[in-house]
Amino acid sequence: MRIFQNSGLNPSYRPRLADLVGQGSGFEQQMQLFLNDRYGAAHILSPILEGRPEAFFTNGDDESLQRAWASENGLGQDTPLADILLAQIEHHKTDVFYNLDPFRYDASFVRRLPGHVKRKIAWRAAPGRIDFSGYDLVLCNFPSMRRLWEEQGARTAHFFPAHDPELDTVAANRSRDIDVLFFGGYSRHHQRRRQILEAVAGLASRRRVVFHLDLSRYTPLAETPLGWFGPLKAVRRPRAIRNVSAPPVFGRAMYEQLGRAKIVVNASIDMAGPDRGNMRCFETMGAGALLVSDSGSYPAPMRDGETMVVYEQPQDALERIERQLDEGSWDRIGWAGNRAIREEYSKKRQYERFLELV
Incomplete structure (x- = not known):
C-alpha cells in the first residue's frame, strides 16, 4: 500500500526551518532535515519516519520544499503549489492520501486526485468550517470535534497522536533546571490561558518559570502606548507574563526544553470544548515531565494524580504546581506519564489503527 501524507507548517516555525535548510538544498535533503527535527512527529505515520520506500511525505505549503521537487521533476517555477502536490501524488502512484492540512487542501483539491487514489483521509482537531466532501474519513481524537464534522456531513473515526520514541532519551534526564515550562500560542483566542499563565507566572520570584510564547502579530503593537486602549488589550501580556x-x-x-522541565503547564484554547489530550499533552508526557493541565475529558492513560495532574481554576493550578515541586512527586508522576504514553500510544499502535481505518 502506497501512502502519501501531506502536512503544513506553523508560520512561526518557518524561520527555524529556513535556518536548518540553508541555501540550495534539494527536495530530499530538505525533507530529511525537516523529519529529523521532529516537528509534528506525533502525527507523522511510522512508515514515513522509518523511510519506507512506499511512503511519501511533504508539507504542501512549504514553497522552498515544493519548488525544489518541481525543479527536479520538470515543472515550471510558476507552477501553483496545489498543482505541485497533485503532480507528486501522480508520480508516487498513491493508494491512500492522508492530509493533515484539509483547511488548505479541501474538497476542491480532493476532486482533482487521480483515479489510483483509493482512499482520501483527513485529520482535523481544530474548529472551523471545512468542506470535507470527497474525503472518505475525517480523523480526530476529540469526540466533540467529530460530532461537529458529522453535523457538516463528514464521516469520522477516532484516531490519535502517538509517542515519538525520540523523546525517550529526553525523558531519561531527571536533573532538570526549569521548574515550570509553558510553550504555545498567545492571542485573542487564549483569554482563559492568559489568566492561568498570569497566575503561574507569580511563582517566578521563587521558582524558575519559562514561557515560550508564540505571540499574536498584534502583541508588539499592543504593548506600546498605542495599544493601551481598545481591542488590542486582548493580546497584551500582563507584566508578570512578559x-x-x-x-x-x-x-x-x-x-x-522539555528535557529541562520538571513541570509543563497546558491550557486549552477558549474554543476547545470539553475534550482534552492535544499534541502538547503527548509531547510533555513522552518527555517525562509532569503534565499539569486543565480539567476536561482526557483519554484513559491520562489520569489525574497518577500520570498527570489536573487543575480547575488558575489559583488551583498554582497550588498544585507548588505542591508537586515541594514534595518532589513531579518526578514519580512524570515517569509514570512517560510509561503510559509509550505503552498506550506507540507509533506501532498508531499505524495499526490507521491500517484498520483504511
Whole structure:
C-alpha cells in the first residue's frame, strides 16, 4: 500500500526551518532535515519516519520544499503549489492520501486526485468550517470535534497522536533546571490561558518559570502606548507574563526544553470544548515531565494524580504546581506519564489503527 501524507507548517516555525535548510538544498535533503527535527512527529505515520520506500511525505505549503521537487521533476517555477502536490501524488502512484492540512487542501483539491487514489483521509482537531466532501474519513481524537464534522456531513473515526520514541532519551534526564515550562500560542483566542499563565507566572520570584510564547502579530503593537486602549488589550501580556516570556520553540529545540522541565503547564484554547489530550499533552508526557493541565475529558492513560495532574481554576493550578515541586512527586508522576504514553500510544499502535481505518 502506497501512502502519501501531506502536512503544513506553523508560520512561526518557518524561520527555524529556513535556518536548518540553508541555501540550495534539494527536495530530499530538505525533507530529511525537516523529519529529523521532529516537528509534528506525533502525527507523522511510522512508515514515513522509518523511510519506507512506499511512503511519501511533504508539507504542501512549504514553497522552498515544493519548488525544489518541481525543479527536479520538470515543472515550471510558476507552477501553483496545489498543482505541485497533485503532480507528486501522480508520480508516487498513491493508494491512500492522508492530509493533515484539509483547511488548505479541501474538497476542491480532493476532486482533482487521480483515479489510483483509493482512499482520501483527513485529520482535523481544530474548529472551523471545512468542506470535507470527497474525503472518505475525517480523523480526530476529540469526540466533540467529530460530532461537529458529522453535523457538516463528514464521516469520522477516532484516531490519535502517538509517542515519538525520540523523546525517550529526553525523558531519561531527571536533573532538570526549569521548574515550570509553558510553550504555545498567545492571542485573542487564549483569554482563559492568559489568566492561568498570569497566575503561574507569580511563582517566578521563587521558582524558575519559562514561557515560550508564540505571540499574536498584534502583541508588539499592543504593548506600546498605542495599544493601551481598545481591542488590542486582548493580546497584551500582563507584566508578570512578559517577565518570564521567551521566543517560541519548535522541533528538537522544543524537545530540549522539555528535557529541562520538571513541570509543563497546558491550557486549552477558549474554543476547545470539553475534550482534552492535544499534541502538547503527548509531547510533555513522552518527555517525562509532569503534565499539569486543565480539567476536561482526557483519554484513559491520562489520569489525574497518577500520570498527570489536573487543575480547575488558575489559583488551583498554582497550588498544585507548588505542591508537586515541594514534595518532589513531579518526578514519580512524570515517569509514570512517560510509561503510559509509550505503552498506550506507540507509533506501532498508531499505524495499526490507521491500517484498520483504511
